Amino acid sequence: MRAARKGYAWLCALLWLLGKPPGAVFVAICARQGDSSCRFLSVSDLFDRVIQHSDRLHSLSTALYLDLEKNFLPNGNELGKWTGKCHTSRMLTPNGKEYVQKIPREELTQLILRLLQAWKEPLSHFDQNIGHHQELSSDSLSKAKQISNMVHELKTGMEKVTEKMQSMGIISNSLNGMGSSEAAGLSISNEANVMSDYEFIHCFRRDSNKVQSYLKILKCRIWPGNSC
Amino acid sequence: MALRQLLLILALVCANDSLSTSEVILGRPQIVKCRSPEQETFSCHWTDKDFHNLTTPETVQLFYMRRNDEEWKECPDYVTAGENSCYFNTSYTSIWITYCVKLINKDEVLYEKCFSVDEIVQPDPPVGLNWTLLNTSLTGIHADIQVRWDPPPSADVQKGWITLEYELQYKDVNETKWRELEPMLTTVVPLYSLKLGRDYEIRVRSRQRASEKFGEFSEALYVSLSSISSVLCNEEIQFPWLLVIVFGTFGLIVVMFLILFSKHRRLKMLILPPVPAPKIKGIDPDLLKKGKLDEVNSILASHDSYKPQLYNDDSWVEFIELDIDDPDEKTDGLDTDRLLGDDHCKSHNCLGVKDDDSGRASCCEPDIPETDFSASDTCDGTSDIDQSKKISEKEEDLLCLDQKDNDESHASPADPSTQKPNTNIQSKPPFADSIESTSPPVRTQLSNQSSGANADFYAQVSDVTPAGSVVLSPGQTNKTRRTQCEAYTEPAIQCQPNFTMDNAYFCEADVKKCITATSHDAVEPHVQEQSFNEDVYFTTESLTTTAENPGTAAVEASNSEMPVPDYTSIHIVHSPQGLVLNATALPVPDKEFMISCGYMSTDQLNKIMP
Numbered sequence: 001m002r003a004a005r006k007g008y009a010w011l012c013a014l015l016w017l018l019g020k021p022p023g024a025v026f027v028a029i030c031a032r033q034g035d036s037s038c039r040f041l042s043v044s045d046l047f048d049r050v051i052q053h054s055d056r057l058h059s060l061s062t063a064l065y066l067d068l069e070k071n072f073l074p075n076g077n078e079l080g081k082w083t084g085k086c087h088t089s090r091m092l093t094p095n096g097k098e099y100v101q102k103i104p105r106e107e108l109t110q111l112i113l114r115l116l117q118a119w120k121e122p123l124s125h126f127d128q129n130i131g132h133h134q135e136l137s138s139d140s141l142s143k144a145k146q147i148s149n150m151v152h153e154l155k156t157g158m159e160k161v162t163e164k165m166q167s168m169g170i171i172s173n174s175l176n177g178m179g180s181s182e183a184a185g186l187s188i189s190n191e192a193n194v195m196s197d198y199e200f201i202h203c204f205r206r207d208s209n210k211v212q213s214y215l216k217i218l219k220c221r222i223w224p225g226n227s228c
Numbered sequence: 229m230a231l232r233q234l235l236l237i238l239a240l241v242c243a244n245d246s247l248s249t250s251e252v253i254l255g256r257p258q259i260v261k262c263r264s265p266e267q268e269t270f271s272c273h274w275t276d277k278d279f280h281n282l283t284t285p286e287t288v289q290l291f292y293m294r295r296n297d298e299e300w301k302e303c304p305d306y307v308t309a310g311e312n313s314c315y316f317n318t319s320y321t322s323i324w325i326t327y328c329v330k331l332i333n334k335d336e337v338l339y340e341k342c343f344s345v346d347e348i349v350q351p352d353p354p355v356g357l358n359w360t361l362l363n364t365s366l367t368g369i370h371a372d373i374q375v376r377w378d379p380p381p382s383a384d385v386q387k388g389w390i391t392l393e394y395e396l397q398y399k400d401v402n403e404t405k406w407r408e409l410e411p412m413l414t415t416v417v418p419l420y421s422l423k424l425g426r427d428y429e430i431r432v433r434s435r436q437r438a439s440e441k442f443g444e445f446s447e448a449l450y451v452s453l454s455s456i457s458s459v460l461c462n463e464e465i466q467f468p469w470l471l472v473i474v475f476g477t478f479g480l481i482v483v484m485f486l487i488l489f490s491k492h493r494r495l496k497m498l499i500l501p502p503v504p505a506p507k508i509k510g511i512d513p514d515l516l517k518k519g520k521l522d523e524v525n526s527i528l529a530s531h532d533s534y535k536p537q538l539y540n541d542d543s544w545v546e547f548i549e550l551d552i553d554d555p556d557e558k559t560d561g562l563d564t565d566r567l568l569g570d571d572h573c574k575s576h577n578c579l580g581v582k583d584d585d586s587g588r589a590s591c592c593e594p595d596i597p598e599t600d601f602s603a604s605d606t607c608d609g610t611s612d613i614d615q616s617k618k619i620s621e622k623e624e625d626l627l628c629l630d631q632k633d634n635d636e637s638h639a640s641p642a643d644p645s646t647q648k649p650n651t652n653i654q655s656k657p658p659f660a661d662s663i664e665s666t667s668p669p670v671r672t673q674l675s676n677q678s679s680g681a682n683a684d685f686y687a688q689v690s691d692v693t694p695a696g697s698v699v700l701s702p703g704q705t706n707k708t709r710r711t712q713c714e715a716y717t718e719p720a721i722q723c724q725p726n727f728t729m730d731n732a733y734f735c736e737a738d739v740k741k742c743i744t745a746t747s748h749d750a751v752e753p754h755v756q757e758q759s760f761n762e763d764v765y766f767t768t769e770s771l772t773t774t775a776e777n778p779g780t781a782a783v784e785a786s787n788s789e790m791p792v793p794d795y796t797s798i799h800i801v802h803s804p805q806g807l808v809l810n811a812t813a814l815p816v817p818d819k820e821f822m823i824s825c826g827y828m829s830t831d832q833l834n835k836i837m838p
Contacts, residue, residue, distance in 0.1 A: 055391075059438045066440075085295070095322040097268055097389050206324050209346050209438075213323075216388030228388045 043164055044223040050157050051215045057150045058208040064143045065205045071135055072198040086203030088118050093210060100217045106171045108218050109162050115211055116155035119204060123148040126200055133197065170222055260331055260339050266382045267349045267390050268318050271309035274331055288333050290314045295326035321345055349436045351392055352380035353446035357432060362418060371453060374418045377432050391437040398430040427452050525694050
């Protein structure tokens with residue numbers, strides 16, 4: 001819970017910065033000339049904050065997954081684990097480290113955004129539906145609510161960072177990616193309604209891990225350093 | 229014997245249990261554990277099976293299937309991961325994809341499991357543990373160290389593919405329980421407050437962030453702090469008895485001081501009880517200090533016992549000043565002592581100057597060993613009675629003393645001072661010192677003149693007029709005195725007034741002498757009647773009868789060179805109870821005070837103070 005709140009605060013700060021025009025981000029921070037305390041907030045720092053937010057999102061989803069697993073799989077039976085497909089399984093995503101490193105940055109960035117977009121609407125539905133489960137604790141319900149919000153914020157933040165990176169020339173402009181992601185997201189989300197809540201969370205946890213890993217790889221590819 | 233049998237039975241039972249459980253375990257492989265150390269490869273291990281007798285180990289097969297595929301495939305590598313294992317390298321590994329594995333023994337499914345690789349990540353233990361000493365405490369008991377390690381080489385942390393979380397555990401070598409630190413992302417951590425002189429063990433394990441399962445522990449790092457043990461203090465801190473005692477006593481002292489301080493006044497009351505200041509009812513001592521006679525008189529006027537006097541604008545009064553001395557001096561020295569010429573009286577204003585009390589030293593107070601003349605104007609008649617009682621006691625002593633003094637004081641020179649009654653006037657003459665000097669001669673005179681038991685020195689002043697005249701009343705009977713000092717009595721009281729009529733005041737003693745001498749018959753019963761009664765005043769008739777005698781005596785005395793006494797002329801205040809003595813002018817010899825009874829006439833004062 002604390003991690004979620006921290007993430008919330010971080011993202012609020014991030015969005016406050018990102019909500020302004022790209023150039024204004026740096027101007028607002030360093031308003032006074034020659035101020036030693038004014039720290040230039042680089043894109044890498046912003047990216048770090050995005051990564052932190054995704055980490056918290058993954059932690060939250062894992063916690064909720066474990067809660068649901070206790071309710072739906074009381075015996076801990078390994079065989080009964082969900083092996084069904086997630087609605088995002090159709091998306092072609094690299095499933096290995098080498099592939100992730102080989103894929104171009106723009107594609108990777110688009111991939112991240114598509115994933116987040118694909119989960120945005122189903123999560124809102126999930127948040128509404130999970131209230132019907134009376135056996136779940138209020139803690140679990142609050143987690144579900146937070147997940148829904150965090151995904152939305154993460155997507156918004158990632159879009160801003162992407163714009164910034166495109167403006168800085170780190171990644172090239174690719175207009176096709178965004179349009180296709182929208183269309184793909186819509187078709188996918190319809191399938192999400194069929195799954196049960198446990199399956200839903202199982203799938204989301206996996207995808208949140210995917211997003212987290214992609215972000216880390218992307219950051220270390222663009223800004224290699226000790227913090228990787 | 230019985231005990232041994234019991235032990236044997238217990239051992240057999242335990243062995244049976246263990247055997248039974250082991251049989252269960254060896255019968256079938258129960259669990260297949262799959263693990264990925266770096267999220268790039270994974271391997272699956274299954275437990276030992278007891279198929280030595282039944283089947284060959286090769287018959288056990290592991291098949292896997294990815295979710296995307298539709299058929300089972302056999303394990304690609306049975307060797308790399310060791311015995312009873314299956315190793316999947318990077319080409320076979322896909323993350324975020326569901327794998328299902330199953331263990332088959334001759335078409336018999338022993339075990340089946342589905343998982344995803346990202347869920348089974350358990351990193352290798354960290355490597356390269358080492359420690360450095362940060363600092364030691366001043367007491368030489370504790371020390372801080374810093375532990376550093378490296379992430380497992382298999383995990384690709386550099387590229388951000390995996391993010392590791394570390395958990396450190398340490399313990400004393402003698403302990404059994406490990407202490408844990410919170411999982412951290414850094415590879416450097418300080419350990420605080422390790423005790424010198426002891427050895428510690430440290431181990432670290434890691435896990436993927438946001439995962440549940442930890443990897444294996446690293447090898448234990450042995451930290452030897454015993455070699456750095458300080459020379460200062462190797463022992464455990466013992467209970468600081470000395471500190472406890474010191475601080476305890478300090479606290480007690482503080483508490484005692486607090487008590488003393490809070491009860492300061494009470495303690496002071498106990499040690500130094502305050503002396504009550506003499507008071508007169510209704511009169512503020514400040515008025516007397518300021519010398520405001522009029523106000524005092526007005527206050528006294530309101531008093532019951534005050535009898536209004538006719539104000540006499542005598543010039544004599546103008547020169548009378550209030551000499552307000554310390555009222556405590558009133559208690560010092562009886563008048564009789566002064567009359568007898570005690571030495572200590574020299575230091576005080578004995579002769580009549582004790583008029584200073586002017587009502588302050590109240591005759592109402594029984595403590596004050598004053599005779600009846602002291603401030604009688606503020607007293608009631610009852611107080612006068614008390615005084616008269618006291619006077620009687622004192623005068624008895626005095627009478628007896630007189631005889632003794634007679635022998636002693638013959639040699640002393642005679643000065644112009646006569647016996648003086650203890651009449652005190654409210655106004656006092658300013659010549660206190662000179663009066664005092666005459667006290668010893670007075671004593672001698674008194675002793676010379678004293679005729680024994682009937683030497684009546686005291687007259688009670690019942691009232692004092694504002695003019696300074698005194699209302700006298702007899703203090704005691706002659707009879708009691710006579711009885712006391714029978715042995716010393718002389719045949720007759722010689723009315724030898726060494727006074728002249730010129731003086732302003734009567735000495736009552738002289739008067740009484742004359743009374744007893746001349747009109748013994750007439751006065752005596754009257755005097756006797758007056759003893760211890762409310763009727764303590766002379767009647768005017770009685771006194772007038774005697775007045776002549778002192779007058780005659782005074783004439784004789786004036787011829788002699790004896791000191792001139794002072795007289796009060798009798799001024800009737802209210803008949804028949806009271807008698808007022810007025811001051812009359814009398815000639816005074818040159819510088820000597822001719823004082824009898826301690827009073828100055830106005831003429832004397834005039835001569836002295838032009």
